Amino acid sequence: MKKSGCIGFIKRFRLGLLVVAVLVSLTLLLPALCHNDSTLQITVARERGSLPDGFFLYQLLEDRGIRVKSITPAKDSMIIHLDTPEQAQAAQLVLQHHLPEGYAILKSLRYSGWQWLYRPSTDEERLG
Known part of the structure; x- marks a missing residue:
């Protein structure tokens, strides 16, 4: 028992x-x-355009009181991680106003909450 x-x-x-x-x-x-949509993705809308410098983006946003967690280059884009969705919205407005035409500045769903699960596409796996 x-x-x-x-x-x-x-x-x-x-x-x-x-x-x-x-x-x-x-x-x-x-x-x-x-995720809370606090990530922005900047891409070049026209061919042969270049992405803005990450340090320039950081200074532009920080000077306006928008705290940037990180700015990371990705394939054909720059990913900006911010603390809150409100900061992402403010950053999007600032970037649209200060960057010349030819850039698409959108909230990034690909790199926000699921970034740790992100698996590179077949194009990104071929390095060099």
């Missing part, structure tokens, strides 16, 4: 640990999965 009671306790204990592990995982992953 005692042996089966001990085994039952161990099974319940393992099940409890599993439930706790799943809850902790969900608590940590949900904020990352539910």
Whole structure:
């Protein structure tokens, strides 16, 4: 009798640990999965155009009180990560006003909350 009671306790204990592990995982992953659209992507709208300098973009936004988390070059674009969606909206307006025509400045869904799951396309895998 005692042996089966001990085994039952161990099974319940393992099940409890599993439930706790799943809850902790969900608590940590949900904020990352539910992105808040605080990432902008700048692309060149015309052929043979060049992207703006990342340091120029950083200074432009920081001088206007918009805190930039990071600016990262990507394939044919610049990715700007900001703290909040409000800052992304303000940054989008500033960039549209100060950058010359020929740039597309959009909220980036590809690089926001799922960036850690991003897998390069076949074109991006071929380096060199």
